[in-house]
Amino acid sequence: MTTIHYSSIDMYDYRTRFAIFAIVALVTTGCDTMVAIPAGPSNVTVSLADDVQPILTARCSGCHIEGGLANLSGSNLFLDEGNVIATGVNQSSTQVSVLTLIVPGDADASYLFEKVSESNPTSGSRMPTFGASLTSEELGLLRDWINQGANDN
């Protein structure tokens, strides 16, 4: 009797844990698709200097700079002023070498965009690692700049 009693508790625990896992998985996956990024591409040209670099400087370059935390972790992606084109556009990720950091014209194929827009990217953490995620407006600007060709404009 005792054995049956314990085994039914184990089964309940297993089901409960599975249910919690399923709910967490659904919620996390749901969040990715529900990020409210403004519609685009707009007919307004997004500028690297005026729109995108200020975001990278404020939210990324503290670590993505020569000798910064990301660089010390092995990444050669530098996001301080004047470096994103050379170190990001058409460059392989050091983390997942088959992925390209920025694919001009294709934000969805760009690992950099995945790292800022998905809560559970292919490798490592969502960026920025500390502090708030980028806002939907910032994500929209980054996406549109990449989709418009990731130009040095």
Ligand code: HEC
């Ligand atoms: C607090 C430090 C920090 C900040 C701020 C930060 N990163 Fe990172 N980043 C890291 C570290 C550390 C890694 C490697 C570990 C990881 O991915 O979790 C990394 C990895 C990356 C990678 C993968 C690089 C590669 O070569 O494969 C990308 C892309 C990236 N970050 C983009 C960004 C962007 C875009 C921002 C700003 C929105 C940002 N990061 C802000 C520390 C940071």
